Amino acid sequence: MSGNDLALWEHCINQLKAELTSAEFNTWILPLQARVDGSLLRLLAPNRFVLDWIRKHYADRLRELCTRHSQGEVSELYFEVGEFGAEKGQGARSKSSVIGSDLADRRATANLNADFNFETFVEGKSNQLARAASIQIARNPGGTYNPLFIYGGVGLGKTHLMHAVGNGILTSNPSARVVYLHSERFVAEMIKALQHNRIEEFKKTYRSVNALLIDDVQFFAGKERSQEEFFHTFNALLESRQQIVLSSDRFPKEVTGLEERLRSRFGWGLTVAIDPPDLETRVAILHCKASQLGVELPEDVAFFVGRCIRSNIRELEGALRRLVANAHFTGKPITLEFAKQALRDVLIAQDRQVSLENIQRTVADYYKLRTSDLLSTKRSRSLARPRQMAMALAKELTKHSLPEIGQAFGGRDHTTVLHATRKIKSLRESDATIEEDYRSLLRMLTL
Ligand SMILES: Nc1ncnc2c1ncn2[C@@H]1O[C@H](COP(=O)(O)OP(=O)(O)OP(=O)(O)O)[C@@H](O)[C@H]1O
Numbered sequence: 001m002s003g004n005d006l007a008l009w010e011h012c013i014n015q016l017k018a019e020l021t022s023a024e025f026n027t028w029i030l031p032l033q034a035r036v037d038g039s040l041l042r043l044l045a046p047n048r049f050v051l052d053w054i055r056k057h058y059a060d061r062l063r064e065l066c067t068r069h070s071q072g073e074v075s076e077l078y079f080e081v082g083e084f085g086a087e088k089g090q091g092a093r094s095k096s097s098v099i100g101s102d103l104a105d106r107r108a109t110a111n112l113n114a115d116f117n118f119e120t121f122v123e124g125k126s127n128q129l130a131r132a133a134s135i136q137i138a139r140n141p142g143g144t145y146n147p148l149f150i151y152g153g154v155g156l157g158k159t160h161l162m163h164a165v166g167n168g169i170l171t172s173n174p175s176a177r178v179v180y181l182h183s184e185r186f187v188a189e190m191i192k193a194l195q196h197n198r199i200e201e202f203k204k205t206y207r208s209v210n211a212l213l214i215d216d217v218q219f220f221a222g223k224e225r226s227q228e229e230f231f232h233t234f235n236a237l238l239e240s241r242q243q244i245v246l247s248s249d250r251f252p253k254e255v256t257g258l259e260e261r262l263r264s265r266f267g268w269g270l271t272v273a274i275d276p277p278d279l280e281t282r283v284a285i286l287h288c289k290a291s292q293l294g295v296e297l298p299e300d301v302a303f304f305v306g307r308c309i310r311s312n313i314r315e316l317e318g319a320l321r322r323l324v325a326n327a328h329f330t331g332k333p334i335t336l337e338f339a340k341q342a343l344r345d346v347l348i349a350q351d352r353q354v355s356l357e358n359i360q361r362t363v364a365d366y367y368k369l370r371t372s373d374l375l376s377t378k379r380s381r382s383l384a385r386p387r388q389m390a391m392a393l394a395k396e397l398t399k400h401s402l403p404e405i406g407q408a409f410g411g412r413d414h415t416t417v418l419h420a421t422r423k424i425k426s427l428r429e430s431d432a433t434i435e436e437d438y439r440s441l442l443r444m445l446t447l
Helices: 003-019 022-029 048-057 059-069 095-100 103-109 125-139 158-172 183-195 199-207 224-239 260-266 279-292 299-308 313-330 336-342 344-353 356-366 371-375 381-397 402-408 414-430 432-446
Strands: 033-037 040-045 076-081 148-152 178-182 211-215 243-248 270-274
Touching: 003 022, 003 033, 003 059, 003 125, 003 158, 022 048, 033 158, 040 048, 040 059, 048 059, 048 076, 059 076, 103 158, 125 148, 125 158, 125 243, 125 270, 125 279, 148 158, 158 178, 158 211, 158 243, 178 183, 183 199, 183 211, 183 224, 199 224, 211 224, 224 243, 224 260, 279 299, 279 313, 299 313, 299 336, 313 336, 313 344, 336 344, 356 371, 356 381, 356 402, 356 432, 371 381, 381 402, 381 414, 381 432, 402 414, 414 432
Parallel strands: 040 076, 148 243, 148 270, 178 211, 211 243
Antiparallel strands: 033 040
16 A cells, blocks of 8 residues: 555545544454555455445445545446455454454554544655655555664654654554563563563564654663663564654754664664754644534634744644634634734744854754854855844744844845845755755754
8 A cells, every 4th residue: 555545545545534424434344454455455354244235334435535636547446355455464353353353442452542643644754754754654554664774853853753653553564563662661561571581572572563653762861770671672563564663853863872883773764853843844734633623714813823833843832732723712713813922922932042142053063153254245155045044043042023124134125134034045955065954953942
């Protein structure tokens, strides 16, 4: 199944979950396995009874959802009794256990949150590679990218993506053994196993999974016994071509307090960064989260909130929840004025974070210049580009107007600032170095 196929089935499941009672959903929809073959959605039911019921009651709705979501590409359904895992010889589950189990149970066992899937993950420049790699892995676990190492600042979607990988693997192969775990929990479980003389069982458990997803591996720092155990688990899984996905707040080589052999292994597969999202992505995420909350967010409010909260999606979400709760409480509509009022303390805190002086200093340091050079009237290219970069960042990261920014950059005109932001925007698309510089600076200023 490709990432799109996964997304298609996830979409159908999520939609039906909203439409059916949980008993109906758990009984009829969850036991199904799906796969897309060309324009055909193949659905496997665990037995004839479920199959007949699905055909009679849900086939039309499923076809409709598929057709709409795939924009007509997948428009036919095919039903049969069976199990994909069994076909591939992977999941030797008996039929009775198939009937008794469902995807929700499997997700719970794997510690996966069903809401963190690829459908609810908004794509942007800042997460494009990480998302693409994750989709690839969900489609082909244990394949080329092993381990996948996702790194990035706090609240930028690492955990969401890891869950999406786990959910994706389970959706296409419900018999896969997937485990998501925070590294601290791995440590705690190992200690408990040691205390209760069950370390052999612990080893066996983790070394027999098909996908192990460990979040925030920087917390392994300084915990030598856990690192040792994890090292062996890691090797065993890699040798048997099972998938490992790791996350951290920094690049593998920069995770301090880890043994060198572990650090270097973390970088063996594919390492991908998630950067702070740009304004457009923040706005798209806000719309996505708002629709999950059943709220329509006016465009000007989405842009306003997106401009205010720049570096952390968890905070962006928090602000949105607060807005929605406030509106609910007071019975008022969510207008721009309302949002300004409701979020005023968040704004004050954010304003304090990135000042124009801070941007100027950071950009000057980055390009090894003096701040006074950025503010001077000198127009050499070696100064003009960093100056434009600083202005563009000032526009992105502060709420100052164009004239105010111009003023702060040696009394320049607002059209100069406008030109700078446009220039940097187009250069970011055509020049990889500028894009890299911009992202690095954004990270430095917002983390
Ligand atoms: N691209 C995205 N689209 C939609 N939601 C997102 C996206 N990125 C992050 N989020 C949301 O932001 C919140 C925080 O994300 P997440 O917990 O995955 O961050 P994290 O990088 O793991 O943070 P931490 O370093 O604190 O563990 C979650 O609710 C997640 O759904």
